[in-house]
Amino acid sequence: MSTHEKQPPEPGGTRRTRNVVLLAVAAVVVIGLATAGIWWGVANGSASSPVAAESPSSPAPAPHSSASPTPSAPKPSTAKPAPTATSKPTAQPGAAGAALPQREPIALSTKTTVDKGVTVTMSKLEAVKGEASGPGEVAGPAIRFTLVFANPGAAAYGSQPIVVNAYYGQDNTPALPLSGPGATTLAASIPAHSSASATYVFTVPEDQRGSVTITVDYQAGAPAIAFQGVAPK
Template sequence: MIKFRGGLAALAAAGALVVGVGLSGCATPGREALPPAATPSAARPPVEKPVPPPSQGSGDIRDKVKEKSITARKPVPLNKSAQVADGITVRIERTKSIKAKATLPGEVAGPGVRFDLVIENDTSKPIDLVAVVVECTDETGAPVNRISSDPAEPFEGVLEPGRSAKGRYVFVIDEKQRDKISLAVTVTGDLPVVRFEGPLG
């Protein structure tokens, strides 16, 4: 009986040893420490581009623009030619009383006068006729209404050297205000204004 108990004790000790080894093999290994986060590199400072100095002759909002004076020739009679510049003349070829009709916005119908104008270019350079401006005032000096629709035919195109061009302009002028009308013609903005004055028959 004593030997049997000793054998049981030895078996119990061996079993405990086996269980201990098994438990040690199943143990969860510890987590490894993460490496320290990388420190972001310092941001580069912005590159400053040099601002070029203003070029000579450039404008400034504080600069005052010189007013360009408009030269006007002395008035001539309605039946005479007016000299705009050397080699450039304007004349009224014909006037005619008509009944002006208003067809465009802003126009006013009434008793009108048709002016047939002629520009002659005896220079060596062409003239752009798109910029021609024709204005009219009655005997009181008040501006009169212009009719741009038919039968008006304003100047257009380019007037070549040695050539002439015709334009037709219509204005509404009261029949009682025609004793001394004034017709101003501007061929281009850099040329003098010519003016025709006199009574309309």
């Protein structure tokens, strides 16, 4: 006979009771661990929430400055402008006040040849009070004179190109033409063996009449006749 005697088996009811107890204990342990984890998470969330509040997800906008940015000075352009066409003013023959090529000055009373035998003589040089009636004219002290053109030739002489100007003073300042008193125009043509005259009025200050030049331009490119002398005051 063996020295170890077989223990009698536990009854079935006792074994089931022990298993239930073990399952209950395990459930309690699991519930306890779960409860502890929940409380741990709540505690950590509460502790970390202020930090999250202090660190917003989007960066704060930069403070606005009221100072306007200083504009940078534009760089000077090195490009050269394209040349533009320019025209120099040219003095047209016969334009009032235009300086024209002249012959040697002659006395105011001298008779001289103009062209093709036609002669010109100045007469009736006098001081007048100039009258203004045309555009740009200014009334004032003036001189008035008459030019007589004689045509001894056998054909009529066209006098349309003839233009008369006057200058005064040492600087030969251009005198301005006036419409009166008594100014007349020269006929467009001087008949053969005949003469024609015209009367001219120019503004000349009284203190500038010590040197007066009266020019007669009769043909483009030809030197103008120049009468020069003292005009009456």
